[in-house]
Amino acid sequence: MMAPMKVTYYPGCSLEGTARDYAASLNAVCRALGVELIELQDWNCCGATAAHAIDHQAALALAGRNLALAEKGGRDLVVPCPLCFNRLKTAAWALTGDKPKSSGYPLQWARKIYDLADFLARERFLKLMASMVRRPLNGLRAVCYYGCMASRPPKVTGASNCENPTSLDRILSQVGVEVKPWSYKTDCCGASHLIARRDIVFKLAGRLYDKAMEAGANCMVVSCQMCQANLDLYQDKILQELGLSYYLPIFYFTELIGLALGLSEARQWVGSHFVTPARLLAEVGLAP
Missing domain, CATH: 3.40.50.11810 (Rossmann fold)
Structure with a gap:
């Protein structure tokens, strides 16, 4: 049996509250598909939905801190919440572009940030799902x-x-x-x-x-x-x-x-x- 694929997992706030059913399902499915989700330690709110509309710098700092923590793990980052995904991608784009802004958290960021659906829609997982269908x-x-x-x-x-x-x-x-x-x-x-x-x-x-x-x-x-x-x-x-x-x-x-x-x-x-x-x-x- 192949060793599990390890990725860093950013759950975001609602998956630990109102969307616990989503969290339970994605964790179980990823285990079944041989993906080990390693939850980002000491993560904080990414600022969705309103922080970027109120204080742009605070929004960058909130997402930037998460990215700085994830960078230490050296793995790609998987994000199931599209709002969180958007905020983290926006921060990575703003903090590492041609004219990078500052969030207060040094960042190089050379890994990938995946929306969960895009992550699981890759060919290796599509083939695996098809082979594992029981019903x-x-x-x-x-x-x-x-x-x-x-x-x-x-x-x-x-x-x-x-x-x-x-x-x-x-x-x-x-x-x-x-x-x-x-x-x-x-x-x-x-x-x-x-x-x-x-x-x-x-x-x-x-x-x-x-x-x-x-x-x-x-x-x-x-x-x-x-x-x-x-x-x-x-x-x-x-x-x-x-x-x-x-x-x-x-x-x-x-x-x-x-x-x-x-x-x-x-x-x-x-x-x-x-x-x-x-x-x-x-x-x-x-x-x-």
Whole structure:
């Protein structure tokens, strides 16, 4: 058996709180795929979502400190939260470019910073997933929703196609999901505007539901815990306010990998959602 691939893991704040189900699923899936996630010791908040809009220097310092700590480990950095990924990539770009700014933490940074979906969409993992599938997820018709933070701006994220990312599409195709094309992969869900402008978030989320159903999907798959929270936690309220009637479970992509690989914990992860997928899984023959 091959030795595990070791990477530094930056969880970010919400994966230790409101998105613990995402953290549990990604840790289990990475173990199954032979990836050892070594959590960054003494990490701090990266500054998402608002620090960069309030104090640019503080935002650089928050992310810069994390990068300085990660640099000591000498390994690539994997980040499951697209907001955290964006802040860390922005800091690396700003602190090591042609005219580097200062964060107060010396930084060379010659390693890679991976968004988790892009990391697991590499060919070695796609082949491994396909070989390990115990229960193909036939019957699930998904639209992949990336949100707006993992790929933009491309000069910072390095995304080759920032308006049409494909990492989730490729992963889900390996585990038997029918991926539906749609044009709203990177539209914004409103993120933390839910606190101050619920009307904006409800309008944006309502459009995403509408377009997902129009595309023929019976579920939506995300890699962002903020997107998952907005689309799952408030789905009933949004649909009621907009006069719509949809049933659209919102999965983390790591949950579906776990289901396909037959990981015993997977049922627990998806069972924690507000829009329970139990009915959908039963309808397509994937109930326990």
